[in-house]
Amino acid sequence: MFCSKKKLLEVERVVKANDREYNEKFQYADNRIHTSKYNLLTFLPINLFEQFQRVANAYFLFLLILQLIPEISSLTWFTTFVPLVLVIMMTAVKDATDDYFRHKSDDQVNNRQSEVLKDSRLQNEKWMNVKVGDIIKLENNQFVAADLLLLSSSEPHGLCYIETAELDGETNLKVRHALSVTSELGADISRLARFDGTVVCEAPNNKLDKFTGVLTWKNCKHPLNNEKIILRGCILRNTGWCFGMVIFAGPDTKLMQNSGKTKFKRTSIDRFMNILVLWIFGFLVCLGIILAIGNSIWENQVGGQFRTFLFWNEGEKNSVFSGFLTFWSYIIILNTVVPISLYVSMEVIRLGHSYFINWDRKMYYSGKVIPAEARTTTLNEELGQVEYVFSDKTGTLTQNVMTFKKCSINGRIYGEVNDDLGQKTEITKLMESIKQGDPKVREFFRLLAVCHTVMSEENNAGQLVYQVQSPDEGALVTAARNFGFVFKSRTPETITIEELGTLVTYQLLAFLDFNNVRKRMSVIVRNPDGQIKLYSKGADIILFEKLLPSHEDLRSLTSDHISEFAGEGLRTLAIAYRDLDDKYFKEWQKMLEDANASTDERDEWIAELYEEIERDLMLLGATAVEDKLQEGVIETVTSLSLANIKIWILTGDKQETAINIGYACNILTDDMNDVFVISGGTATEVKEELRKAKENLFGQNRSFSNGLVDCEKRQQLELSSVGEETVTGEYALIINGHSLAHALESDVGNDLLELACMCKTVVCCRVTPLQKAQVVELVKKHRHAVTLAIGDGANDVSMIKSAHIGVGISGQEGLQAVLASDYSFAQFRYLQRLLLVHGRWSYYRMCKFLYYFFYKNFAFTLVHFWFGFFCGFSAQTVYDQWFITLFNIVYTSLPVLAMGIFDQDVSAQNSMDYPQLYEPGQLNLLFNKRKFFICVVHGIYTSLVIFFIPYGAFYDVAGEDGQHIADYQSFAVTLATSLVIVVSVQMALDTSYWTIINHVFIWGSIVTYFCILFTTHSNGMFGVFPNQFPFVGNVWHSLTQKCIWLVILLTTVASVMPVVMFRFLKVDLYPTRSDQIRQQQRTEKKARPRRSQRSHTRRSSSRRSGYAFAHQEGYGKLITSGKNMRVQSPPPPTGLEKTLYNSTSRIEDLCKKTTDTVSSLGQDRTVQL
């Protein structure tokens, strides 16, 4: 049934090239995307529907309807109508503009041009008109329009290079190759137009690294895999052109499938408010019922006799019906507990805080002229409650720039060293050694110039440009170049380098490629002298096992050096070589050939052979490359973890790289008791690994079946005793994308989460964009904690969208992350200020605001309840209508807004210096059920004082001229005046940071109150509108009576004094950290202005870093087969070479950067000479 209903549910996709009619049968989605929500027609209904889904709006609508019924209306209808319409309109305008921009960006994307093969020629077509099955042509540096099957390209063998940064965040180039049958098509339009292959493949899905399908063409079947597919969102690099056939278009593309749905984000305070509104409504209903019953009884007992003066004229009413009507009337009167102005004020406050973020000079990055930007204005206080930060790695924590920093050659360290004072001192001079002809040093750089997978290319200006696959390799080759060993060019059989000015060509005899097990790569070359050498570089632990035993001394020395480098967060790599004799090599080569020719167990055989030859190595030394962190990352991370914020790294990168960066930026430390690595490939393996990790964590004596319960319990316990029952020490968890997939799909998800909760840090590597979002969702769902995701690329979009708060790093190439984010700034380090200063303040202010606002409105409204007992429960308001209308929007709105926007408990500097101050937000201590209860009690107390003191005083009193003053109007004015004064005094007590604005607003409000009072009570107003202003002259008579002022004074004293007492005792008995720091701040202010004292210590650690080759296996094969070598002599037939060679790719930029940094290092040496 379900299937039949969902006809579109694809099981398999069948696409025929160049045949639109055929493909139309399947009704595949076209290439148009729309992320917008509304169009002109649907805007009003959908938007209104969405808005009235908010509890508050629905509540006010309900009240408005009630007020329109004359029988029960006790307040005029416009008191609710005008503000409600205003609020709805404001929100609607905001939504409309947002959607307008979405339309615009959709249009921009949809209208991009691409060349489509139609009617046997290339035609320009908008992206949105591209259909499944079309063949399109892409040029260098173009965005890919849809998911394509690569048919042919300008490069030999149908290769093409793509950058997938938008998809998975990896910036290294990836290679795709076309099937050989299709790559023969080349750029021959007529042949391409005749291409009529049919692709049968999987249905659209979100797996970026998997594709299975079959191409049937000319009665031959060709299997297709991910290597043949170019995904939408990629950028074509270093490839002149390519042709591809559209397989998935628009919403079916993997990019779109990976982008989570745009969700309307709410803060936890918002959600809490929704609950509170319901509670309050329940409370109102209770009050209403009490009063309604009272009314029924009163009408029955007293009102019946009183009816001669006030009979019921219409129909047959009885006391029960009267009670029923009274119930609704009181609901209307008492609704001011949650006035609309509350919501408006909250929005205004958040807007103010957003502006403060935009204006913050300390979050402005002058390097790229980018100020911080609050793109969403509704989440600010959530910034003060963050518990989990999910960070992307590349571009967020790191700059994605590799620099060759140091090396150890033959037991000597070269490069700059930071001594304790942080000054750079040279210890040896590398250039000198090279000049002097130290053979080891020369061999070292020769190795760096020879043993790699870099491709070189001369651009138009004759500059040598390297195409690197991984930036670290680029850094090494560039370093060698700067020290005089320039890698010039390579062919499948040779490598040419320029050694200190002389060209030397090495014969490449064998290429022992990298893979994850080997963790090393080697080349075997024959130098011009005929010597055969094996050059090897790789992870130190692996390589050290292969050394000649006689190298023990050097090994331990180098090992120490590597530890030292690693301690500074550098990526290290051991370098070794071996001299081979001809005969031995020939034998080995023969065996390799045999191995290659064999069919079964080929890989094992080859691996054995590699092992065989890579032994008895002579150690040359080690290199240390810095994967440059963004500025201030370490300080930020340290400070955030002091603030009890857990930082998780979610990256598409490899495990080694991720761990390395984890150490580099102090997320992982050596102090940690254990680091669990989960990298199992199957569900059972993962389960086993998790179980082991947990056993390790707790010791065997505990069982963990009740995992989640534990987790939550612990959270509560953390308040009182830190980790008393459970984990002592710090742990970290490292999990692989594949294992994560198993963990998330199966029932071990909870175990994983439990383990992750216990750990201080979690690093997830090799995760897809969607997995990033899933991890965030997992934490969100089970931990009820506020999550923040920060990232820079398109691969972070789904995570940014699904976290409570998404932060985008702006100033990068792609804009997707920023567009999807709620906040954006240019540097990771600003996160510290965003959270610890802006977030903390926002939360603090919002909580204070809410406390005061509820207090104020309870005090204001409940007076009606008390009065009900004295006015026959007749729904008579205590104050006059004008006061009720203006109280929340004029008399008391601005001071509380000023407090909500400007208040500060401790200074920004102290917020940064004492990250522990952040904790109340995470535990939600400042506004929770308890606080709300306290503020309700406070409000009730105030309302009692405000009502009963005047009541007692008015009971039997006469004015100074003997006239009675116990009339309703004087009573109303007295109550209103004391209420305004009491809440203003309370405001003054609550405001802890009195700026000029607070002064103006607080005093101004009181003055305004009296001005309006005198106006509405003036003769003139009464003369014009006698029915609207019946309080004429009241203020003159009431407020000139001494006894009324005495009443007001007593009311104020009685309602404020207890508060002062409780506050004083609270600070005295249970001072919070913020109180202590305020105290300190005060004493220090008197003494001297103080600077931040935190010293920026470098991490010192003894950890051995396993080098992460940031590139993939298989490049060696490409090189030796010569597939990726450009055929130099015959120029490509299409005349595209210009674009080809003019193109400056990102990689080249990168190389330049690396060159710059390294050359500066080189220059330093020269100066020393």
Place this chain on the structure above:
Amino acid sequence: MERRSRLQLSRLPDITAMKQQQLPAYQLHFSATMVFSIFFASGVFCLFMGIFLILSAKSIQKVEINYTKTCGNCAKLREDAFNHNKICTCSIPFVLAKSMEGNVFMYYKLYGFYQNLYRYILSRSNSQLLSKDLKAVEDCAPFKVSHKEIPFAPCGAIANSMFNDTIILSYNLNSSIHIQVPMLKTGITWWTDKYVKFKNPGANNLTDKFAGTTKPPYWPKPIYELDPDDPENNGFLNDDFIVWMRTAAFPTFKKLYRRLHRIHYFIEGLPAGNYSFNITYNFPVTKFQGEKSVVLSTLTWSGGSSLFLGLAYTVTGAMTWLASFAMLAIHFMLKQRKASTSKWQSKALKGQSRK
């Protein structure tokens, strides 16, 4: 390049105290000294004020006579609406043991009369009372128009239920000589009520001016015949009417009825002696189980203040004192304990942040 620099400038946040959240500010802080001084000061103030108010409330001389039961026969008569034409008077003698000096005010006081009901308060027409439009009765439900669709003047429940007893105080020098105490019926309303809120349709010949309207159903006489003695005191400007129209806040209330005209015997106030109230009993209260009484009272500096305010001040003062002593005790106990631990605490705090 130029464009870039302009862009640079436009995106650069200004360094203003406001935008960088560094406005100069005073940080409100309650130091122990400040709190204690505030508490002690306000405690002292409240206590003294309370005692002072109690004393002055005590100095007020007051006579209240509840005549609901005393004039029981009249009350019964009034319960039957058919007897509204019959006049019922009753006389209540009382002895003033001590003379009431100064200005003496006479009030009537009603118990259990709800002038503060929602529909009751609304049931009046300010436009009519201003004589803007005598026929503007739409707000006056349920007393808008008579059976013959003639609008009431004044309309509405408030006006209709006006208190209409006549109370005359006489001073009985002896059993034969009864002197009627001279009372003023002017100056008992608020100035704004008399001159702004209420207006007659014209200065004279009110009968004509009120043509086209009819008297409220419970009234024996039309609005322009309220005071037969003083033609100025008629129509909407009748003082008793204006006083009644100022609705009371609570079901028990007193309204000013007359004030002593200090001439002849009464130049100093009311001398001690025998008095009697001669009441023409018109206003029915037993119907709604209410009561009514007549009150004679003098004033003090703060008007006719009651004991409550004084008591409330005294209690508040006493509580404030108690609280401040308790706080003082707690504070010093803590201070002693803190002295030993504070050093350690601040150290720990600093250490933590530096870790």
